[in-house]
């Protein structure tokens with residue numbers, strides 16, 4: 001993975017020193033809360049329901065084990081012994097003390113990590129495919145490009161005070177696992193007419209209050225033009241994006257109000273006018289970055305059937321929690337953070353330390369964070385799988401539910417977030433309890449449930465096969481359900497099935513919805529999403545409200 | 553008299569902003585400056601830009617201008633950074649480019665990177681103490697404009 005050089009190291013240390021001074025001035029009363037807010041936000045620090053929340057960047061979701069051990073250390077030393085992996089491949093701590101945050105950032109800097117631009121109206125942590133570099137369908141590893149964007153966007157002189165937050169995602173595979181179409185800018189590596197690689201550029205996608213799928217602004221952008229083109233988009237947005245209304249300030253609103261044609265014209269004009277000055281990506285620079293992500297020294301291994309003679313529990317885990325690797329004899333292993341009884345995405349310090357040891361033993365010392373709030377050991381030799389499984393089970397990290405209905409995405413909701421309308425962690429537990437039979441879950445096949453505690457949609461509910469949105473009705477927690485969304489493949493936004501349902505009825509409503517699927521599917525091969533797309537939401541809607549406790 | 557940070561020095565400012573009384577040379581608003589297109593402004597003119605003012609409109613007057621003040625109405629409003637970059641990089645403006653309004657020491661490094669070389673601070677900020685903000689960083693990742701700070705750069709070229 002990418003290693004800091006002298007410039008990166010200096011930069012993060014200077015950033016820590018700057019924030020230490022800003023925190024001191026705030027605590028001494030020299031900065032007002034209004035003045036301190038944008039400064040602390042740009043260092044990942046929110047003030048939440050109970051305490052500050054610190055969001056630490058995990059650039060494009062990639063960690064080495066030294067970093068994972070540091071995250072464990074921070075959880076133990078400065079928090080309550082755990083962290084929460086978010087849907088944007090970052091980690092959040094819910095209980096740090098404000099005065100200690102500069103110390104936390106200083107500790108992070110020692111392992112080449114930071115919390116820069118993980119919130120605030122600036123370019124956020126760039127996200128990518130959690131299978132980058134190991135997926136067989138990939139055209140090119142997107143991570144060198146992600147790292148390039150990370151550097152370029154870090155404290156960009158011109159784009160640090162945008163109208164609103166700005167998210168960029170990159171995929172190197174046609175099967176888009178990075179949900180690029182729901183980002184402010186989505187970049188897909190594509191092959192051009194001359195056989196070379198470049199980018200298809202999407203703009204103006206996003207979830208939140210106004211969910212919208214990004215539109216294509218460029219079918220083809222040569223690779224060396226990437227930063228020049230990003231600068232053009234950002235400059236048009238920085239100058240003309242709305243700043244008078246926080247709910248109208250994302251780039252998608254500018255694209256919509258200008259119209260795609262006019263927006264494109266302005267971006268292209270800016271790009272042309274700035275050509276002589278904008279940064280070009282030099283061949284040497286990108287070659288250096290590519291070298292940082294060179295393939296691991298894989299061995300030539302046989303591929304014996306790992307399930308032969310194995311226990312049923314291993315076979316279930318192998319089937320559901322591992323995926324194909326592009327190198328023969330290796331598998332990608334998903335570490336489920338969706339155990340019954342735990343908040344989705346939460347991990348204890350002890351689990352992090354233990355997983356770091358396992359990653360050192362079995363996966364070249366690297367771990368990845370997925371958008372679905374799980375972790376991945378991307379490079380495990382098949383012959384190590386049984387030992388790895390046996391080690392993960394007692395850690396509570398081998399729940400064989402990846403891709404099933406209980407592999408839910410869930411934002412922190414009312415338990416932690418000051419913006420929430422309703423709880424989400426409690427609903428996750430309710431769903432776990434309702435769907436606790438693994439054979440039944442496996443029979444249901446792939447179903448993505450995504451849940452947000454409010455319209456800000458941190459849980460990406462719009463793109464869940466089943467989306468659940470917390471709403472506040474006269475001080476009570478209710479839940480609106482959508483069906484048919486998808487973040488991958490053919491990206492789609494879910495449709496609301498009807499009135500929201502009361503808290504205690506959420507899991508039972510889901511049970512009725514999947515009942516319709518089981519009746520309607522054309523054999524086990526037809527997934528839940530395919531059935532929703534084929535028959536529409538009406539049959540689901542009819543059944544969802546069929547119980548006694550019909551929503552008001 | 554107003555104290556500003558100019559280059560790296562604290563100094564008294566002789567200019568009169570729009571609406572201010574006094575003797576100093578007047579800084580005109582963009583519309584005042586453009587009102588009489590037939591009469592070129594005299595040498596040593598100053599102009600005041602708000603966040604929505606188009607810098608490209610200044611092109612004919614640029615050689616006469618001795619001062620451009622970019623007013624930051626709120627500390628989170630980043631439009632002025634683009635105005636600075638455009639003035640320096642695309643339009644080639646070389647004289648004083650001043651950031652005024654909601655300016656704190658925490659903004660200086662990036663403002664200087666966007667070509668600002670003078671700073672008129674928000675009330676309560678001491679220009680002398682704020683000077684340290686210019687040197688918050690000694691490194692940077694992006695080519696930009698400005699000579700007031702010259703961080704060691706790793707550009708993608």
Ligand code: SF4
Pocket residue numbers: 411412413414417418419420421452453454455456457458459
């Ligand atoms: S979706 Fe709403 S409740 Fe959930 S984390 Fe985001 S802002 Fe908070």
